[in-house]
Amino acid sequence: MGRTSDARERILSAAETLMLSRGYAALGVAEICAAAGVPKGSFYYFFASKEELALAVVDEHWTARRAEWDRALAPDVPPLARLRRLYESTGDGLRADRESCGVVTGCLLGNLALEMSTRTESVRARLREVFDEQVSLVEGTVAEARDRGEVTVADAGAAARALVAQLEGQVLFAKLYDDPGRLDVLWADSLALLGAEAAAAAG
Amino acid sequence: MGRTSDARERILSAAETLMLSRGYAALGVAEICAAAGVPKGSFYYFFASKEELALAVVDEHWTARRAEWDRALAPDVPPLARLRRLYESTGDGLRADRESCGVVTGCLLGNLALEMSTRTESVRARLREVFDEQVSLVEGTVAEARDRGEVTVADAGAAARALVAQLEGQVLFAKLYDDPGRLDVLWADSLALLGAEAAAAAG
Known part of the structure; x- marks a missing residue:
């Protein structure tokens, strides 16, 4: 398994990489989840926004x-x-x-x-x-x-x-x-x- | 009249103000046109993108x-x-x-x-x-x-x-x-x- 347990870390890591190259406003939650390889539902489990x-x-x-x-x-x-x-x-x-x-x-x-x-x-x-x-x-x-x-x-x-x-x-x-x-x-x-x-x- | 002739200037001025406070990626063409008071068609008359x-x-x-x-x-x-x-x-x-x-x-x-x-x-x-x-x-x-x-x-x-x-x-x-x-x-x-x-x- 392991996918769920490290999902938060993977979202953070993907978001950091994407924000460094593209900034904040240009990013969407769906794109961050795709890069992190987690379903969108996981995102809102860890982050309210x-x-x-x-x-x-x-x-x-x-x-x-x-x-x-x-x-x-x-x-x-x-x-x-x-x-x-x-x-x-x-x-x-x-x-x-x-x-x-x-x-x-x-x-x-x-x-x-x-x-x-x-x-x-x-x-x-x-x-x-x-x-x-x-x-x-x-x-x-x-x-x-x-x-x-x-x-x-x-x-x-x-x-x-x-x-x-x-x-x-x-x-x-x-x-x-x-x-x-x-x-x-x-x-x-x-x-x-x-x-x-x-x-x-x-x- | 006058609206058409200064439309480019008004788009530029609105875009500059909006970009200063909100950046580039967060802005949409529709919002810029609304702030400038020009129809969206005018935008693409003056700017390709x-x-x-x-x-x-x-x-x-x-x-x-x-x-x-x-x-x-x-x-x-x-x-x-x-x-x-x-x-x-x-x-x-x-x-x-x-x-x-x-x-x-x-x-x-x-x-x-x-x-x-x-x-x-x-x-x-x-x-x-x-x-x-x-x-x-x-x-x-x-x-x-x-x-x-x-x-x-x-x-x-x-x-x-x-x-x-x-x-x-x-x-x-x-x-x-x-x-x-x-x-x-x-x-x-x-x-x-x-x-x-x-x-x-x-x-």
Whole structure:
């Protein structure tokens, strides 16, 4: 058997793949069920609506990405090296994406933020929590680098928001130009944003 | 009369407003015609398809925005002051947006880049041209600032791409958090990205 027991997972996985390449509005429940290989009745057993599915996809996606963020930002190396590892891991993700989908599909969370923010308050609220969490993780790393005298920023929170904005902006261009190499500049740009050179010169 | 003669303009204007708040896939031709107050037959007289309409909306939108870019980047003030004027004009745009729509709808070009890049090659190609043009305008300004010894970047093109990415990233967050104030940090962040302080210290 097994078909029923993993139906929810298969719906989530199919929806995530389809949403990455096509967005939310363009998808229908029937198409998601066909891709997942489950009958439409199963869908409504697990999800009250497409909106509820979108929330579950965001959670599932961020849980997986969050594990990558935790690995990249783990304190086994100094804070700036962790940040660099985060960019490399994001670039690797876009490259893997391109291998499997044939095209850079970008960041599901950024895609949904632009597509759904003005239309679905529940998804907007959940995406805000996710990006707040991303900023908070980066902020902790930036604050640690500042305590070590490696960067000169006055406001670690504002700096973290700038770094995450820079990352989302470059991922947008990686998607538009179908080129994961767009992320290669993030490290140097982040050092400039953080005033790392000024700190090195003063140190 | 007059209804026929301005029908194309009214379709474009309605489509632009609807696409800003709801995206492309969620829209139907019937809904656009209803908002524009034109019969569906008129639509297909002017546009062969919804895709062709999307291309015309991108052109119309960028033509209007391009005029704002030209005003902001006009050489009546030094290059860095032009860049600052561009950010202020973008922030003003988001605020006006919020006044008229009740919510920050963000950047139509960035929204469409994320929604349509992987799905509609013609729109992707047109959006690449638009963003190439934006980068080129910023690059000219950055190169001039560098010639005056006001910034220290080695590659004005890469710096311009970073500035436009930073702008798109912060507009994404302005939309997600419904807060045009997110753009207020762009000026300081751009000075850091461009190494303006280092240039001032060396000058």
